[in-house]
Amino acid sequence: MIRLENIHQTYPGPSGPVQALRGIDLHVPQGQIFGVIGRSGAGKSSLVRTINLLNRPTSGRVRVAGQDLTAMPDAQLRQARQGIGMVFQHFNLLASRTVYDNVALPLELAGMDAAAIRTRVMPLLDLVGLAALRERYPAQISGGQKQRVGIARALANRPQVLLSDEATSALDPETTRAILALLQQVNREFGLTVVLITHQMQVIKQIAQQVAVIDAGRIVEQGAVLEVFTRPQHATTRSLLDEVTPQALPESVLARLRSQLQGLPAGEACVLRIAFAGDAVADQPLLSELVRRFGVDLSVVHGQMDEIQGQPYGALALLLRGAPSSLGEAVAYLRGAGVSVQEVSDV
Ligand SMILES: Nc1ncnc2c1ncn2[C@@H]1O[C@H](COP(=O)(O)OP(=O)(O)OP(=O)(O)O)[C@@H](O)[C@H]1O
Numbered sequence: 520m521i522r523l524e525n526i527h528q529t530y531p532g533p534s535g536p537v538q539a540l541r542g543i544d545l546h547v548p549q550g551q552i553f554g555v556i557g558r559s560g561a562g563k564s565s566l567v568r569t570i571n572l573l574n575r576p577t578s579g580r581v582r583v584a585g586q587d588l589t590a591m592p593d594a595q596l597r598q599a600r601q602g603i604g605m606v607f608q609h610f611n612l613l614a615s616r617t618v619y620d621n622v623a624l625p626l627e628l629a630g631m632d633a634a635a636i637r638t639r640v641m642p643l644l645d646l647v648g649l650a651a652l653r654e655r656y657p658a659q660i661s662g663g664q665k666q667r668v669g670i671a672r673a674l675a676n677r678p679q680v681l682l683s684d685e686a687t688s689a690l691d692p693e694t695t696r697a698i699l700a701l702l703q704q705v706n707r708e709f710g711l712t713v714v715l716i717t718h719q720m721q722v723i724k725q726i727a728q729q730v731a732v733i734d735a736g737r738i739v740e741q742g743a744v745l746e747v748f749t750r751p752q753h754a755t756t757r758s759l760l761d762e763v764t765p766q767a768l769p770e771s772v773l774a775r776l777r778s779q780l781q782g783l784p785a786g787e788a789c790v791l792r793i794a795f796a797g798d799a800v801a802d803q804p805l806l807s808e809l810v811r812r813f814g815v816d817l818s819v820v821h822g823q824m825d826e827i828q829g830q831p832y833g834a835l836a837l838l839l840r841g842a843p844s845s846l847g848e849a850v851a852y853l854r855g856a857g858v859s860v861q862e863v864s865d866v
């Protein structure tokens with residue numbers, strides 16, 4: 520649906536050019552909720568704004584729905600942009616217009632008459648739950664309600680693509696969940712392709728199907744959310760994941776482990792961090808199998824279980840005790856069962 524090919528974006532800066540995007544290749548399949556995550560300054564806004572050419576990239580090609588936007592004359596580009604809605608972190612509503620008139624604005628700009636606008640806007644206000652507040656002004660509604668207006672406005676032209684640049688960053692966690700649920704609903708009901716920019720893994724976890732990690736203007740990792748959460752490859756991904764699944768053990772747990780390990784002969788104990796995802800793994804009695812098959816002793820020293828897209832997902836820290844050969848076999852068994860296993864060496 521969306522293809523970015525070798526996108527570079529360079530801005531002029533006081534101390535020389537700033538290379539915000541350095542060769543981005545990205546494919547967002549139709550109908551997906553595709554997350555792009557990165558730290559502040561990584562290039563996320565630059566990236567998402569190239570998709571509708573709000574920023575024209577310095578070089579590279581942007582294709583949306585089979586059309587090359589970068590090669591279009593202005594009039595055709597304006598037309599193509601109607602197929603791409605966008606929501607913003609700070610909502611960007613017009614303070615002098617009511618809720619209704621904010622949602623109606625893109626339709627007025629497209630030259631639609633008042634009656635047609637009304638039949639388009641009213642169902643959208645119902646969809647986002649704001650029909651009763653339609654005569655209020657932006658200053659008279661909450662942040663979450665403002666973002667609902669932003670979403671309704673973005674949908675007014677019936678786009679195929681919805682771009683969201685940190686749409687929930689200014690909202691509290693509960694309102695964030697509600698707005699994300701609304702984005703998920705429009706993705707399902709209208710088959711919209713959603714590109715979701717965020718700096719929070721929590722947001723990715725709640726609704727994205729695929730995720731790309733951007734760091735210093737480059738995509739450093741991408742894949743299915745479950746896969747990336749379970750087997751992060753890049754240091755930036757691991758550090759961003761820390762927010763939802765701490766990658767390191769808390770100091771109190773490490774201290775307790777240290778004192779337990781002190782009394783044990785070298786090689787007869789190890790600490791493992793295991794991460795797993797999917798029914799196949801969660802449904803098997805893996806840990807009791809370890810004890811039965813390899814005669815190791817096992818304690819769970821830390822961990823959490825969660826769910827992504829209805830799939831179980833978790834990370835546990837285990838202290839294993841047993842003969843060195845049994846420990847090796849136990850680790851191999853876990854890996855064979857599709858569990859990601861890391862030995863914790865900094866105990
Ligand atoms: N119009 C501009 N002129 C000059 N430099 C810019 C411009 N826009 C962005 N930059 C620079 O490009 C880099 C990427 O910025 P961008 O806004 O894309 O990052 P971001 O990932 O969206 O950050 P944030 O999470 O803070 O919104 C930064 O170094 C930024 O300072």
Ligand SMILES: [Mg+2]
Nearest residue numbers: 563564565685
């Ligand atoms: Mg930004």
